[in-house]
Amino acid sequence: MNEDKIKQSVRNTFTEYLHSKKLRKTPERYAILDKVFDMTDHFYIESLYSTLESEAYHVSRATVYNTIELLIDCGLVRRHQFNNQPAQYEKITGVGNNHHHLICTQCGKIKEVKDPELIKTMNARRYPTFHTAYFAIYVYGVCSRCQRKNKKK
Amino acid sequence: MNEDKIKQSVRNTFTEYLHSKKLRKTPERYAILDKVFDMTDHFYIESLYSTLESEAYHVSRATVYNTIELLIDCGLVRRHQFNNQPAQYEKITGVGNNHHHLICTQCGKIKEVKDPELIKTMNARRYPTFHTAYFAIYVYGVCSRCQRKNKKK
DNA sequence: TTTACTGCAAATATTTTGCAATATC
DNA sequence: GATATTGCAAAATATTTGCAGTAAA
Numbered sequence: 001m002n003e004d005k006i007k008q009s010v011r012n013t014f015t016e017y018l019h020s021k022k023l024r025k026t027p028e029r030y031a032i033l034d035k036v037f038d039m040t041d042h043f044y045i046e047s048l049y050s051t052l053e054s055e056a057y058h059v060s061r062a063t064v065y066n067t068i069e070l071l072i073d074c075g076l077v078r079r080h081q082f083n084n085q086p087a088q089y090e091k092i093t094g095v096g097n098n099h100h101h102l103i104c105t106q107c108g109k110i111k112e113v114k115d116p117e118l119i120k121t122m123n124a125r126r127y128p129t130f131h132t133a134y135f136a137i138y139v140y141g142v143c144s145r146c147q148r149k150n151k152k153k
Numbered sequence: 154m155n156e157d158k159i160k161q162s163v164r165n166t167f168t169e170y171l172h173s174k175k176l177r178k179t180p181e182r183y184a185i186l187d188k189v190f191d192m193t194d195h196f197y198i199e200s201l202y203s204t205l206e207s208e209a210y211h212v213s214r215a216t217v218y219n220t221i222e223l224l225i226d227c228g229l230v231r232r233h234q235f236n237n238q239p240a241q242y243e244k245i246t247g248v249g250n251n252h253h254h255l256i257c258t259q260c261g262k263i264k265e266v267k268d269p270e271l272i273k274t275m276n277a278r279r280y281p282t283f284h285t286a287y288f289a290i291y292v293y294g295v296c297s298r299c300q301r302k303n304k305k306k
Numbered sequence: 307t308t309t310a311c312t313g314c315a316a317a318t319a320t321t322t323t324g325c326a327a328t329a330t331c
Numbered sequence: 332g333a334t335a336t337t338g339c340a341a342a343a344t345a346t347t348t349g350c351a352g353t354a355a356a
Contacts, residue, residue, distance in 0.1 A: 024310060024355050045345085060313040065346065081234040084321065086345060102283050113280060121274055122290075127266060129297035130255050136291045137275075144282035177330050177335060198320085213338040218321065237346065239320060 006093055007037050010076055017074035028059045032067040036077060042088040042110060080136070083108065097123070100137035106146040159246055160190055163229055170227035181212045185220040189230060195241040195263060233289070236261065250275070253290035259299040 014033055018025050035051055036043075049064050068089060071077035080088045082103060088110075097119055102111040122135055142150070167186055171178050188204055189196075202217050221242060224230035233241045235256055241263075250272055255264040275288055295303070 022310095026311065026355070028312070058313090061345095062314080062347080063312060066311085079236070081237075083232070084234075084240060087237065102280055105286065111283075115278070118274065118278060121271070125268065125271060125292075127255055127292065127294075129300075130264075130292070130294050131300060132292055132294040133258060134293050136293070137288065138291075139278075139280065139283070139285055139288045141280075141283050141285040141287075147282075147284060175335095179330075179336065181337070211338090214320095215322080215339080216337060219336085 003037075007034060010037055010091075010093075013076060014071070014074060017070070023070070028063050029067050029070070031057055032059065032064060033071065033076070036068075036071065036089070036091050037093075039091060042080065042090050044086050044088060046086065048089075075134075078134075078136070080110075080138075082110070082138075097134055100139065102139045102141065102143070104143035104146055105140050106142055106149075109143055109145075111143070156190075160187060163190055163244075163246075166229060167224070167227060170223070176223070181216050182220050182223070184210055185212065185217060186224065186229070189221075189224065189242070189244050190246075192244060195233065195243050197239050197241060199239070201242075228287075231287075231289070233263075233291075235263070235291075250287055253292065255292045255294065255296070257296035257299055258293050259295055259302075262296055262298075264296070 010033065011030065014029070015025060017023075018029070031052065032048070035048060038051075039048070045061070045064055045068065048068075049059075049061055052059055052064075068077060072079060072089075076092055077089050078092055080090070080101070082088070085108070098116075099112045099114050100118070102113055103109075104111075118137070122137070126132070163186065164183065167183070168178060170176075171182070184205065185201070188201060188210075191204075192201070198214070198217055198221065201221075202212075202214055205212055205217075221230060225232060225242075229245055230242050231245055233243070233254070235241070238261070251269075252265045252267050253271070255266055256262075257264075271290070275290070279285070
């Protein structure tokens with residue numbers, strides 16, 4: 001699926017969601033959705049906001065915060081929060097869970113890794129009385145770069 | 154292992170850590186460590202701080218923040234952060250990873266669940282060039298209480 | 307025409323920082 | 332005695348909120 005088709009598909013998802021919740025289909029919301037899906041990596045509210053600004057599309061921060069909340073609610077975006085850094089977000093394309101995160105406790109760098117077997121195992125898990133929607137796996141440790149740095153000392 | 158023995162053991166761990174990093178062994182640090190290990194559940198900096206205050210042991214918030222950072226660094230405490238709530242912490246006793254978390258996306262309630270098989274699977278994972286220290290698994294969904302609430306509507 | 311949504315600015319809340327006083331090593 | 336750590340207050344930062352104006356339905 002190419003980028004345009006993905007965007008069209010997520011726009012449809014969003015439209016359905018807005019419709020079902022009786023929320024309004026404003027140009028701001030679609031502009032934000034589009035920029036979110038231009039992002040190739042994790043992003044912050046601030047980076048999303050300034051990307052929009054840099055392209056001369058002005059929306060208030062309040063609207064960015066508000067819209068991201070909607071995108072999370074309809075499953076198009078997920079939030080991550082590490083240490084006491086500002087919240088990070090990532091777009092969700094296709095199947096919700098297909099990777100997880102390695103987080104370096106020294107430099108804070110985050111790497112996505114695919115591990116289909118583990119994902120399969122996780123998907124098979126059931127917890128009584130709990131309706132699972134999705135999950136997140138964070139592996140903490142020391143990345144190769146920091147390992148090398150440590151050796152030098 | 155009873156509570157006193159656990160406390161003695163974590164005090165030793167902390168002392169070794171402070172020693173190895175050439176940090177000072179202040180009474181404030183040990184008082185905070187002790188209160189952390191009195192906590193039976195997840196806690197906030199603020200709840201830890203006010204517990205100390207209520208027992209007439211005064212430390213500044215800055216010291217609480219600073220000490221928690223040390224406890225995380227030496228593996229006695231872990232941080233969690235959901236939504237945009239303040240950071241939550243939990244003490245780590247014995248083996249680091251023996252439970253994971255179910256988080257209700259509606260009411261925000263967090264439940265710890267044991268799932269030894271899954272933990273075993275996770276512990277067996279290896280990621281090239283990455284030195285794993287520990288991991289966290291968060292399962293998001295709707296708890297039983299909220300499921301019932303939703304049905305009523 | 308109704309009222310949900312937007313932008314802006316102010317408010318809130320958590321965490322961090324600067325600095326003088328104190329206590330550990 | 333040197334300096335790491337503390338307490339306090341102020342600052343920084345991220346996010347939320349109130350409100351008046353605008354636009355979607």
